[in-house]
Amino acid sequence: MRTLLTFLFLSPMASFAAPYPATSTSALTAPEKGLYFLHKGFSLKTDGSNWLPVALSEESILDTVRFADKNAPDAASLSVRTDRVAKNASLELYTRKWMRDYPSYGFEVLATKQFNLNGSPALIVDMLSRAKNKQIRQVVLKNEDKVAIMTCLDNKDTFSKSLQQCNQIIKTFSWVAPEEKPSLKK
DSSP states (O other): OHHHHHHHHHHHHHHHSOSSTTSTTSGGGOGGGTOTTGGGTEEOOOTTSSEEEEOSSTTHHHHEEEEEETTEEEEEEEEEEEEEOOTTOOHHHHHHHHHTTGGGGTOEEEEEEEEEETTEEEEEEEEEETTTTEEEEEEEEEETTEEEEEEEEEEGGGHHHHHHHHHHHHTTOEEOOGGGSOOOOO
């Protein structure tokens, strides 16, 4: 009887488990759960959106991850990239360094705004590429010696719609403290 009760109690939990940890059906690889980026030091959830990670190549999934609408993967996108900086480097100096190069690449900076996102200093940079009819929003966040750059990109005429999805995902961003990161070592 005890065996039957144990089986009835544990079988629902086992039915949701991945056959092998960190495989395609695992919570570790499901971006909507927010655990997908723990190895990079942050979490980011896609709950409530149709956007999923899309790898441009096998190597790109490790450095930069691009999210796109699963119903229109070639339309709008949100990319997330991380970088290392000096701990004492300010967010403004970091972004100003590469923002001055944008006009040479054909981008017009429309506006910048500083704010806090989930307790972290952040900077929004809105840009326009008239030559390619693209609009871009970058959100740059800094935590100690790490920077996350999230870039939302779409055609100018549909940008406001895709920006809603991008903002929904970006709002879930949070840095993970080193002690919170799961360890595979015993």
